[in-house]
Amino acid sequence: MISSRVMGNRSDEITIEVNDGGAARMAASAPREDVRRILLCADDYGISPGVSEAIRELLVRGRLNATSAMVVAPSLSRAEALSLSILNVGSRRGAIGLHVTLSAPFRPLSAAFRPLRHGAFLPLAELVLAALLRRLDATAIAAEVDAQFDHFAMLFGAPPDFVDGHHHVHLLPQVREAVLATAKRAAPGAYVRQCGSAQPLWRSLQDPKGLFVGVLSRTLCQRAQGLGVPTNSAFAGTYAFRPDANFAALFPRFLEGLPDGGLIMCHPGHVDAELERLDPLTDLREKEFAYLASDAFADLLAARKVVLT
Numbered sequence: 001m002i003s004s005r006v007m008g009n010r011s012d013e014i015t016i017e018v019n020d021g022g023a024a025r026m027a028a029s030a031p032r033e034d035v036r037r038i039l040l041c042a043d044d045y046g047i048s049p050g051v052s053e054a055i056r057e058l059l060v061r062g063r064l065n066a067t068s069a070m071v072v073a074p075s076l077s078r079a080e081a082l083s084l085s086i087l088n089v090g091s092r093r094g095a096i097g098l099h100v101t102l103s104a105p106f107r108p109l110s111a112a113f114r115p116l117r118h119g120a121f122l123p124l125a126e127l128v129l130a131a132l133l134r135r136l137d138a139t140a141i142a143a144e145v146d147a148q149f150d151h152f153a154m155l156f157g158a159p160p161d162f163v164d165g166h167h168h169v170h171l172l173p174q175v176r177e178a179v180l181a182t183a184k185r186a187a188p189g190a191y192v193r194q195c196g197s198a199q200p201l202w203r204s205l206q207d208p209k210g211l212f213v214g215v216l217s218r219t220l221c222q223r224a225q226g227l228g229v230p231t232n233s234a235f236a237g238t239y240a241f242r243p244d245a246n247f248a249a250l251f252p253r254f255l256e257g258l259p260d261g262g263l264i265m266c267h268p269g270h271v272d273a274e275l276e277r278l279d280p281l282t283d284l285r286e287k288e289f290a291y292l293a294s295d296a297f298a299d300l301l302a303a304r305k306v307v308l309t
Contacts, residue, residue, distance in 0.1 A: 036306045038255075039232065039263040040292075041066035041193075043099055043164065045084060046076025047278060051269030054289045056084060058268060059093045063292045065308040066263075068099035068164050071151045072106045075274055081155035097162035097190075098152045100145060100179060102169045103127050105278055109147040113140050124167050131172035142178040149186045159187035164265075168195060171216035176223060184227050191230035194221050198234035198257040210238035234258055237265030241281055248291045255304050268292055 042055045045067045052075070058064045067084070070076060087093045103124040104117060114137055115122060122130070130136050152160050163183050164170060170179045170192065183190050195213035217235070224231050236254035239245060254264050269275065269285035276282055291297055301307065 034305055036258070036260050036262075036304070037309050038258060038261070038306055039066050039095070040064050040266060040308050041068060041095075041097070041164070041263060042266050042268055043068050044166070044267060044269070044279075045069040045096075045099070046071065046073045046080055048073075048075050048269070048272050048274035049080070050272035050275055051285065052076075052080050052084070054269045054285070056087060058289070058292055059084075059087055061293065062093070062308065063297065064094055064266075064268075066095040066097065066162070068097040068162070069152065069156070069160075070099045070101050070106075070166060071148050071155060072101045072109060073278070076155065078155055085156055095161035096156060097164060097193075098148060098160035098187075099164055099166050100148055100170045100175075101166040102141070102144065102175065103167055106166075108144050109151055110140070110144045113144050124169075127169065128172065131169075131174055134173055136174045138174050138178070141175055142181070145175075145178040145182050146186070149182050153186070160190055161187075162191045162193065163187065164193035168213045168216070171195060171213055171220050173219075176216075176220045180220070180223055180227050180229050184229050189230070191232055192220070192224055193235070193263065194224070194231040195235040195238075196221070197236060198259060198262060199236070207238055209240070213238065232261065232263040234262040235265070236262065241284055243283065245284060245287075247284065247288045248294075248296065251291065251297070252300060252304075255300075255306060266292065 040063075042058065042064050045052055045055050046069050055064065055067050059067065069081070069084070084096060088096075102121050104120045104122060107120045108116070117123065121127065149159070163179060165175070165179070169175055171194075180192060183192055194217040195210070196217040197207075197210055197214050221231055236258055239247075239250050258264070266288050267281060267285050268289035270289065271282045271286055275285070
């Protein structure tokens, strides 16, 4: 059995334990059987100052207990990393993970990365197609993943608590092998996010994005099991990023069927010029932040007997 420790936003300590099946489960000290303990992770820390500020605010308020950092983002300076790390001094508020990024408009950290488009990674659609056809340069991918792990350690002074991917690229063929190998070597005990849903199949069919990453996660979990790398027990949080999306209405569905130790992904943030330059997901980040900061969110967790620890 392999265990890693993730600290939440209270004094309880979480242990992620991996059984022979390779799936991670959470156990808190003196657990209550009627309470579900989940991870609520904000992706994209460092993509812009406004997003990073919003994530830190939610961590301080106990509305998140994990965030993953995009080390290739120009805005993720040592100062931004320190502003996040310092929140865990004394009583830790959240786990800090690596958000592996391999798609445009971001640029690689490794000097020999190929292929490039105007000095940046390939657009996401081209990356996904190349990976599915096994046409990526495995050596270049491995070197870039290593570089992002190394840069994370330089910025934060420690390996990541967990690993995931921007647009779920860590699940892709060729990429997942590099991520799992480097996680095992450079971040022993860190879990790698798998995106398999706990929802029934009929519900998954209504979420094409979730269904796609769920299928990719099956192989990731098998490879993780073989390497002894932990993974989370279940996943939720995908939805169509349409302008009229109602995050407040969607969030209760994310909790349905999510077991103890399950993980929900979110993207809260404040819109600024840097975010608008780099990412099309803007106004929905404000909506997610508003809901997660609201009394309605706290009331929902209490009503569903869910805690972030």
